[in-house]
Amino acid sequence: MSSTASPLVEASDLVKHFPLRGSGRLSVRSVDGVTLAIGRAEVLGLVGESGCGKSTLARLLINQIRPDRGEVIMDGRDLLAMRPGDLRRFRRTVQLIFQNPEAALDPRMRLIDSLMAPLAAHHAGTRDECLEMIHAMLGEVGIDPGIVQRYPGQCSGGQLQRIVIARALLLRPKFVVCDEPTSSLDASIRAQILNLLNDLRRRFDLSLLMISHDLRALRHICDRVAVMYLGRIVEMAPVEQIFQAPRHPYTRALNAASLLDEIGLDAASHLVQGEPPSPVHPPPGCHFHPRCPLADETCRQHVPALERIAEHHEVSCHHWRRTNP
Amino acid sequence: MTTLDEAPCLKVENLDISIGDAIAVARGINLEVRRGETVALVGESGSGKTVTALSLIDLLPPPLRVTRGTITICGETITEATPDALNHVRGNRVGMVFQQPSSMLDPSCRVGRQVGEALQLHKGASRGEAFERAVELLREVGIPEAPRRARSFAHQLSGGMAQRVMIAAALSSDPDLLIADEPTTALDVTVQAQILGLLERERRQRTLSILLITHDLSIVSAMADRVVVMYAGGIVEEGPVETIMRAPQHPYTKALIDCSLMREAGSGDLESIPGTIPPPNRSIPGCRFHPRCPHALARRTGSVCASSEPEATRTAEGHLVHCWAVEP
Numbered sequence A: 001m002s003s004t005a006s007p008l009v010e011a012s013d014l015v016k017h018f019p020l021r022g023s024g025r026l027s028v029r030s031v032d033g034v035t036l037a038i039g040r041a042e043v044l045g046l047v048g049e050s051g052c053g054k055s056t057l058a059r060l061l062i063n064q065i066r067p068d069r070g071e072v073i074m075d076g077r078d079l080l081a082m083r084p085g086d087l088r089r090f091r092r093t094v095q096l097i098f099q100n101p102e103a104a105l106d107p108r109m110r111l112i113d114s115l116m117a118p119l120a121a122h123h124a125g126t127r128d129e130c131l132e133m134i135h136a137m138l139g140e141v142g143i144d145p146g147i148v149q150r151y152p153g154q155c156s157g158g159q160l161q162r163i164v165i166a167r168a169l170l171l172r173p174k175f176v177v178c179d180e181p182t183s184s185l186d187a188s189i190r191a192q193i194l195n196l197l198n199d200l201r202r203r204f205d206l207s208l209l210m211i212s213h214d215l216r217a218l219r220h221i222c223d224r225v226a227v228m229y230l231g232r233i234v235e236m237a238p239v240e241q242i243f244q245a246p247r248h249p250y251t252r253a254l255n256a257a258s259l260l261d262e263i264g265l266d267a268a269s270h271l272v273q274g275e276p277p278s279p280v281h282p283p284p285g286c287h288f289h290p291r292c293p294l295a296d297e298t299c300r301q302h303v304p305a306l307e308r309i310a311e312h313h314e315v316s317c318h319h320w321r322r323t324n325p
Numbered sequence B: 001m002t003t004l005d006e007a008p009c010l011k012v013e014n015l016d017i018s019i020g021d022a023i024a025v026a027r028g029i030n031l032e033v034r035r036g037e038t039v040a041l042v043g044e045s046g047s048g049k050t051v052t053a054l055s056l057i058d059l060l061p062p063p064l065r066v067t068r069g070t071i072t073i074c075g076e077t078i079t080e081a082t083p084d085a086l087n088h089v090r091g092n093r094v095g096m097v098f099q100q101p102s103s104m105l106d107p108s109c110r111v112g113r114q115v116g117e118a119l120q121l122h123k124g125a126s127r128g129e130a131f132e133r134a135v136e137l138l139r140e141v142g143i144p145e146a147p148r149r150a151r152s153f154a155h156q157l158s159g160g161m162a163q164r165v166m167i168a169a170a171l172s173s174d175p176d177l178l179i180a181d182e183p184t185t186a187l188d189v190t191v192q193a194q195i196l197g198l199l200e201r202e203r204r205q206r207t208l209s210i211l212l213i214t215h216d217l218s219i220v221s222a223m224a225d226r227v228v229v230m231y232a233g234g235i236v237e238e239g240p241v242e243t244i245m246r247a248p249q250h251p252y253t254k255a256l257i258d259c260s261l262m263r264e265a266g267s268g269d270l271e272s273i274p275g276t277i278p279p280p281n282r283s284i285p286g287c288r289f290h291p292r293c294p295h296a297l298a299r300r301t302g303s304v305c306a307s308s309e310p311e312a313t314r315t316a317e318g319h320l321v322h323c324w325a326v327e328p
Helices: A054-061 A084-092 A111-121 A127-141 A145-149 A157-169 A187-203 A215-219 A239-244 A249-258 A265-270 A297-301 B049-056 B083-092 B111-122 B127-140 B159-171 B189-206 B217-223 B241-246 B251-258
Strands: A009-019 A027-038 A043-047 A069-074 A094-097 A175-179 A207-212 A224-229 A232-238 A307-310 A313-315 B010-019 B023-033 B038-042 B064-073 B094-097 B177-181 B209-214 B226-231 B234-240 B313-316 B319-321
Touching: A009 A054, A027 A054, A027 A232, A043 A054, A043 A215, A054 A175, A054 A207, A084 A094, A094 A157, A111 A127, A111 A145, A111 A157, A127 A145, A127 A157, A127 A187, A157 A187, A187 A207, A187 B251, A207 A215, A215 A239, A215 A249, A224 A239, A224 A249, A232 A239, A232 A249, A239 A249, A249 A265, A249 B189, A265 B189, A265 B217, B010 B049, B023 B038, B023 B049, B023 B064, B023 B209, B023 B234, B038 B049, B038 B217, B049 B064, B049 B177, B049 B209, B083 B111, B094 B159, B111 B127, B111 B159, B127 B159, B159 B189, B177 B189, B189 B209, B189 B217, B209 B217, B217 B241, B226 B241, B226 B251, B234 B241, B234 B251
Parallel strands: A043 A207, A043 A224, A094 A175, A175 A207, B038 B209, B038 B226, B094 B177, B177 B209
Antiparallel strands: A009 A027, A009 A069, A224 A232, A232 A313, A307 A313, B010 B023, B010 B064, B226 B234, B234 B319, B313 B319
């Protein structure tokens, strides 16, 4: 759990709008005022449907894109005020793991060269030292060093995801963003990769941001979960709280949708109506109100604040008191 | 519900599908879908479930082809049918829903036209009648402002709406059998429940038979009457949904359910299956699952698992298991 020590990553009031080309003043409001913190060695899950801004938020946190507003403090330092040299050193300490390992590895490079690239870019040592580091890391992720002379096309998806994880950890980062790391994998392989990530984060004291649209995949690995809807965080709580006592109607709907077998089709299909609206024209007031079974006039007019309703439990809903856990 | 003596809506016997003549991607498939029944065909990628589905209405892309076996849909034997007879079955008996609605709909044709197309081709409807009926169908599948929506193009629809259009098109010719290949995999989770609810409602209203292809076991338990589990091109187990989900017999089915994240999260590691699914061009003697199988029999060197393929064992009415370690 998050300790009393200062968090590793602190974001406050992040806003990122992407202008729509050729449409005058319209823009995609990907991230619309997000405040969150990730503790040292903590795993925060970020869940939401496609287009809700979760990947954009992750890219803001690691300074891959700059926000329109807000700030990101990492390890006590202001990320947005860093000079190029500092930024380069900072980049060693954050890494990304993507959804599709086939796309994250150059198909024309042998795996060993893909693994060598980040070490070379950061002058991590002589070629022999680097090879040694790579071999040690391959052992950590459970890959036979024999396969590194292959090309990505000669390996399975599970093997490639292990290679991608090894590459991300080679520079000993403090913070790793995993963007849907298991969505493209089969069930039997997904469990292997989730176990591996869980194991590695303990051994390397990693802080992880685990992005997913699947609450179930998060349950196994996260300490806390943040639920995002149309650019805003609607609920944030320890993982068991999200599963057993969710308060936001959207979290409840997501939860039900991922537990189809337990609650049945009828119940699941009535908890939420319609589809996510476009982030170009988000509804006024609470973004969720057109789909919400609890919505009333207040919801249509006023944006609910992210309210602390218990220790470590925040909800952004006018009616959270009415949603009995 | 179903009656046993009625002829099944779909019957597949001893079906083999190969790439050219050499590489078998599906072997010895036996499948039956009765009237008004939902059968789920479950497996990981590479298990052969999609090629099996495509073969049912002769849609296999070359060089994939059926090399053995028979397929019968509503009394018509597909594997021996003339092109005309085949077209008749496709147009009147079977509807198909695919995973990616946006890439299956014609981007240059208004969706109302597409939904009504089968009525014009197979039911002799005029263009105007077909369009009118299409609007009704769009309304039936829950598309708001159906008359206006019927005039829009596929790219103007959200993923969930596009999938509703696909379902309306599949239902337009009032089919007996609906083949749904991962119908909700490309959709958001909250929309998934709505689409599955729609399929279930249509099944009840029309006494439709559904062959549902999926990798998601929570969808299986919510939708299916019977389950057929495939692994590396062959069926490993089949039976009623309660039996398969509560008391699976095949080690692969057990492992698949254990690693599906459906169970309450424990403190320890998730169950997982060691190794990976073999590609179709790798020949594995005996049971295809034996190199990954946790069962002691499979681990013993020179055991029957590594030398000959297991026959189906019937453990209860309608429950078949292809495993040497299972006693009848």
